[in-house]
Amino acid sequence: MQASTILLILLGLAIAGGYAWYVSLITRRNEVREAMGSIDVQLRKRFDLLPNIVALAQKFMTHERELLEGLTALRAKVAAPYAKDDPAVVAAHLEASRALETGMMRLFAVAENYPELRSAETVTRAQATFEEVEGNIAAARRFYNSAVTRLNNAVEIFPGSIVARIANVQPFPFYEVEDAAAREPVSVSKLMG
Amino acid sequence: MQGFDAFYESEIAPFIEAKEAERKLVAKCAFRRAAPIVGAGLAGFAFSTGIADEDMRGFALFASAAVIIIGLLQFTALMTWGRQFAEELSAKIFGHFGYRYAPAAPADFLEPFERCHLLPGYSRKTLEDHVAGEAGGVPFELAEAFLERRVKRDKQDDYELVFRGLVARYRFPKRFSGRTILRGDQGLLNALGHAGVPGERVRLEDPQFEKLFEVFSSDQVEARYLLTPAFMERLVALKQVTGEPIQAAFEGEDLLLAIDGRRGYFSQPAVWKDLRGSDHIRRFVEDIALIRGIAETLKLDAETRV
Known part of the structure; x- marks a missing residue:
């Protein structure tokens, strides 16, 4: 067999291998997008209750104006469309979601000092929804992190790193719960006393 | 499995004791019916082997085997009794657990x-x-x-x-x-x-x-x-x-x-x-x-x- 034929075969194999890796990368990135969508769906279930709670809370929690305004702004940020392909934008979106979750938990904690607010139907319903979707959020987060692990491994391990650079596929951020307390399932009833 | 021992002593053991007596009767009855038929079949089998004519011997062996099978079928009564016993016992034990x-x-x-x-x-x-x-x-x-x-x-x-x-x-x-x-x-x-x-x-x-x-x-x-x-x-x-x-x-x-x-x-x-x-x-x-x-x-x- 001539050297040129062997070279052609090797080149063909390299192209086929590179394409297969490219397909795998795009598939994994789409998995991450899908998982990100699942997280958004679950978080939206929580955050959609926020406007009603804030409207009600403003009547009672006059000293917590800053917290309420902050939550409203965060919700608007989380609800805004974002580029799911851009890891930096996704990281910012996840950060905002995390901040909103923490803020909502703080709101419930502070609401404990306002018995009229605590017993209001809107807040009771929010409490039930919070507990109901907790398991789903944890599951969606695990799905997302699993998809990110698979993508990041493919992107960062040679020769995937070369193919990823050519295809402009970047590693994605994990969606982690930061502090130990937040790792616990949210028990609003506990927060609400 | 709390309380099962007491249940066993009060319910299951007497039940099995009674059924054991019944089983002996059924088995004895089946054996009495089966024994002469199986015995006849075995005798016929032994006799058949001595027949000189090949066709006759084959027929006699076949007939003896059929008789032995008929004899063994007398035990189906015991098998049927066994199935009923198993069902009754299962229903009792499962019933104790509320199943x-x-x-x-x-x-x-x-x-x-x-x-x-x-x-x-x-x-x-x-x-x-x-x-x-x-x-x-x-x-x-x-x-x-x-x-x-x-x-x-x-x-x-x-x-x-x-x-x-x-x-x-x-x-x-x-x-x-x-x-x-x-x-x-x-x-x-x-x-x-x-x-x-x-x-x-x-x-x-x-x-x-x-x-x-x-x-x-x-x-x-x-x-x-x-x-x-x-x-x-x-x-x-x-x-x-x-x-x-x-x-x-x-x-x-x-x-x-x-x-x-x-x-x-x-x-x-x-x-x-x-x-x-x-x-x-x-x-x-x-x-x-x-x-x-x-x-x-x-x-x-x-x-x-x-």
């Missing part, structure tokens, strides 16, 4: 298990010992399945055992929107062994669980909602406790379990022996403990059941 018992399961009992690919392909089935009730507050229904597949051996049809074990359904308080299937890990053969299983492969974080099971689901998020780290640990524990191959699925409102123990469950004493040996009762109660153990190990009675 309903029927000797046979509904014909469509295996349908959800087949839909979820928890059972191997088979040509004929036998479903016995249908038990229903609540274990630790969790409604359940189970049966013992014996599945065989038709195969060709030496150009002849034969049947080989492909599943012998328990098929159980435990009810969850909520309905699942998707279908999640847990199959036994088959190592390098996974790609071939799980061909046709519906749903996408779900990769989970627990390495010990991943070694034992391959998970497929139509809903990645729901699969993880159900298979929390704690529930995965419980499934691993269940597999270690039973030591038997387990496959499972979440479908509709049910957790389906198929345990291919390759043994008979809820075994009954042989009618040829004294019924008073308590070993089979011990094994019977151990199998009932397994039903409860599944609910307890998996903590199916927890509020969320996950």
